[in-house]
Amino acid sequence: MEMMRKERIDRGIKVRTEGIYAISSYREILYLMGPRLLLIVGVLVLPLFLELAPYWKRVVNIMFVYSLLALAFDFLANYVGLVCLGGAFFVGVGGYLSAIFNVYLHLPIYLSIPLATILGAFFCTLTVMPCLPLRGVYFAIVTLMYPLLATRVIEALNILGGTNGITGVDSFPHEYVEHYAIIVFMLLFLFGMRRFVNQDIGLVIRGVKDNDQAVRASGISVTYMKTLAVFIASFMCCFGGAYIAHLYMWAGLSLFALDFSIIPIASVVIGGGGTLVGAVIGSFILVPLSEFLRFFGTFRIVIYCAALTGFIVLKSEGLMVYLQRKYHQFERWVRV
């Protein structure tokens, strides 16, 4: 039997545009900028189209929050080597803090969200710090406990509104502020993160994932780098949490729901780990899909699982890895 092998060749335009010469023609600029512009413009005009389907407005906002969480998970898992299932904890801390600032301390919304983001990130980093020496699945399990613990503490002590949560949180002044607050920050975090992981400091953080012993032997504290990474990731998640609290005008125990830990992971699996933008695209698919399937009632879980399994079996590398390859390379079958 003839053996066939898939040959992959970089497209000529990719080879040329890798250097500085990319700026020499519009076609090449477009080749580089095209996919990025498509994402940016597409996301920015999305709220305008939602006027046609008002029901989806809230879903889309939540979708962007999930994409932030997925981005944070992808960064921690594939660039730092920390598989963190504590996303729900970060979201909860951000949400509750923002509600406390807004309701108890009467701070306006444009102060409560930034304060909750920054202080929340500090708080989350401090609480996660003791488990940083753990690795792999152990870190994952311990961080999974954090949201569960937070729920129990609030229930048992009956603080912060207990099971009723904190009500009366300010909403956003306008619908479009609501949309663009999350969209703009999602884009900033996405492109900022892409840049960050290729800076020198980002390379050091990636070094921690590949070989933390060698990083230690190079005179750099691994704990410090991990702490920094957790701070960045929890910063994004706390922003998402604070946003949700103001979106629902309520901060309750459901902010610690494990959905916030699990769905981002599924998004990263679908989108392709380590691509960052894949995590975002993944949640763009998963969150609307799960909303769409509400129509089927409880049967939706089955369809949801089937879709996930399909992705894992057929495109285990992730959607974004596949698309990038198709964009940059020719593929053809050749005889061995």
Add this chain to the structure above:
Amino acid sequence: MGKGMKDNIIISIKGITKSFGGLKALMDVSFDVYEGEIYGIIGPNGSGKTTLINCITGFIRPDSGHVSFRGHDITHMPPHRIAHMGITRTFQIMRPYYSLPAFKNLIVPLWSPRARKTGGWRGGGKHGDRDTVAVDILEEIGFERDSRVPYKLASTLPTGYQKRLELARCIALRPEIIFCDEVFSGLSMSEIASMLPLIEKLKMDGITLIMVEHRLRELFRVADRVMALNFGEKIAEGYYSEVIEDKRVKEAYLGSEEV
């Protein structure tokens, strides 16, 4: 070795003992290393050579004993603090930063507080950046600048280059002492032959080298003094001709004749 060298003890190890459960990995090991020399540590498999390096560089905490570097006690410091003082090491099991190109591997040590303090990363004047310095260091250690090798992913490099990359990672830190954990093992004769001048050049640059080796012949070509370990105990120390003729060293390598 001049007589005056005795004054310049750069690192002094006193009575290092370490046991893992019931296994005594190191028993009361002491030695001094003079500034600028190449000091070899030999011994059969499992004699505690790598454990000794781990104890000195802070990766393992010794049960007792002291390590002093230029008079400062560094025994219980964490590894990154020890590296910050200028004591660095290679690893026996090479694990470069797989997901990064070879020259980007050097960004990690060049970013470190030590390199930033000494300004060692800022080559080529005001506009120099870490990438330039990284490629310079790789060229020094035997990567051809104009070839594709320095820009390839570190995981795709052959063993010889990965060993060099380990050394380059140490050099980038501008260290005073490098512990080399079996840099010659797994290399072909020709690769070793091209490695030896590098070792000699490091010595000429004033760096103290402490080399753990299995390849005795190659080690003896560069080492000034040698220490032999067996079952965690120091059994001999001195010039290689003395050590290799020592009865206990012969027994350790060839087995006791009395048995």
